[in-house]
Amino acid sequence: MNVPRHSQSAEVARVAALQAEFNEKRWVWVPDEKEGYLAGWVNQEDEVTAQVVMSAGGEIRRVPLYALSKMNPPKFDRVDDIADLTFLNEASVVHNLRLRYGSGAIYTYSGLFLVSINPYQNLPLYTDAIIQQYRNKRRDENPPHIFAVSERAWVNMQNEHENQSILITGESGAGKTESTKKVIQYLSAIATDAHPPGTLHAHSPSIPSSGFPRGTSRRKSVSFAGSGDSLTAKGRLGLLERQIIQANPILEAFGNAQTQRNNNSSRFGKFIRISFAPDGSISGANIDWYLLEKSRVVVRSPAERNFHVFYQLLSGGTPLKDSLLLDGGIEDYEFLNRSKREVDGVNDRDDWDTLIVS
Numbered sequence: 210m211n212v213p214r215h216s217q218s219a220e221v222a223r224v225a226a227l228q229a230e231f232n233e234k235r236w237v238w239v240p241d242e243k244e245g246y247l248a249g250w251v252n253q254e255d256e257v258t259a260q261v262v263m264s265a266g267g268e269i270r271r272v273p274l275y276a277l278s279k280m281n282p283p284k285f286d287r288v289d290d291i292a293d294l295t296f297l298n299e300a301s302v303v304h305n306l307r308l309r310y311g312s313g314a315i316y317t318y319s320g321l322f323l324v325s326i327n328p329y330q331n332l333p334l335y336t337d338a339i340i341q342q343y344r345n346k347r348r349d350e351n352p353p354h355i356f357a358v359s360e361r362a363w364v365n366m367q368n369e370h371e372n373q374s375i376l377i378t379g380e381s382g383a384g385k386t387e388s389t390k391k392v393i394q395y396l397s398a399i400a401t402d403a404h405p406p407g408t409l410h411a412h413s414p415s416i417p418s419s420g421f422p423r424g425t426s427r428r429k430s431v432s433f434a435g436s437g438d439s440l441t442a443k444g445r446l447g448l449l450e451r452q453i454i455q456a457n458p459i460l461e462a463f464g465n466a467q468t469q470r471n472n473n474s475s476r477f478g479k480f481i482r483i484s485f486a487p488d489g490s491i492s493g494a495n496i497d498w499y500l501l502e503k504s505r506v507v508v509r510s511p512a513e514r515n516f517h518v519f520y521q522l523l524s525g526g527t528p529l530k531d532s533l534l535l536d537g538g539i540e541d542y543e544f545l546n547r548s549k550r551e552v553d554g555v556n557d558r559d560d561w562d563t564l565i566v567s
């Protein structure tokens with residue numbers, strides 16, 4: 210985006226002023242129970258402690274030297290890659306991530322890695338236009354994004370003729386499942402793009418989500434294979450691309466559940482493998498799943514639910530419900546009625562419809 214000239218000079222002046230103020234003092238990060246870290250400057254110090262004047266409010270604190278972290282100059286604020294920081298300490302990393310998150314930048318690089326902070330709201334970051342923005346671009350040509358990581362994997366696969374892996378990790382509710390969907394969304398869109406112009410037109414699918422998961426302690430898998438071309442002439446995603454995307458509501462229905470940390474928590478691990486043909490189109494896909502939390506079927510915390518599919522079936526599953534002789538509601542079944550039954554923002558009936566379509 211082109212920044213108007215006067216804004217650029219105002220920004221330069223602002224940074225210069227901050228820099229001048231920064232140069233005057235010895236700035237540090239001070240650990241704080243409530244805020245994590247607070248900014249301050251060292252007024253005096255002896256061999257083991259420092260007297261620090263807190264930036265907000267001017268309060269004076271005496272802090273052990275070992276607890277202080279050096280602060281980076283203001284020109285490093287909101288830096289795209291944490292690895293670029295001069296002082297690479299936890300406080301500076303947290304400060305940078307916090308500043309970026311506050312301005313809607315949920316993605317930040319950390320060397321080869323991408324750090325993603327869950328925004329808990331739908332941001333306009335995954336549109337067709339954004340996909341095109343990352344297509345055929347180097348990492349440093351755009352702001353950090355999961356699409357840049359996906360693009361890199363795609364390019365490496367084509368250039369090096371080697372399989373590529375993207376490892377997505379984090380605590381429950383961090384956004385792993387959503388990130389996985391974004392990777393598939395990107396690869397599906399650009400793989401479709403790989404067809405000759407005119408045979409199809411790419412649009413980015415948004416990946417549906419519904420019920421919940423699957424799993425057993427043994428590894429299980431589902432595969433798709435065949436030609437992805439059959440629907441592309443109609444300007445839609447190829448069959449395989451759609452199959453991969455539509456597998457999600459099924460996996461989530463049988464394998465995900467509402468927990469205290471995440472309304473749609475995956476209760477199993479999964480390994481998704483997508484195969485590409487030499488022309489760049491998707492030629493097959495395979496999803497392995499493992500370590501399903503089977504005990505959830507019979508016991509769970511009262512504040513959590515069983516796997517989504519049970520509630521979906523009972524809310525919207527007629528006539529299957531009838532043929533299974535299930536004539537009651539959630540309240541009539543012991544495996545369901547001893548814990549939470551409904552989740553805010555989740556419509557089990559709609560999710561059942563999505564599951565059946567998938």
Ligand SMILES: Nc1ncnc2c1ncn2[C@@H]1O[C@H](COP(=O)(O)OP(=O)(O)OP(=O)(O)O)[C@@H](O)[C@H]1O
Binds near residue numbers: 330384386474476
């Ligand atoms: N990029 C994002 N944009 C908008 N909302 C998001 C994003 N990432 C995560 N969320 C929100 O956070 C919720 C939890 O994310 P997700 O299910 O991906 O976590 P997870 O790491 O897979 O958790 P678990 O390990 O429990 O399965 C999502 O249901 C969604 O509401």
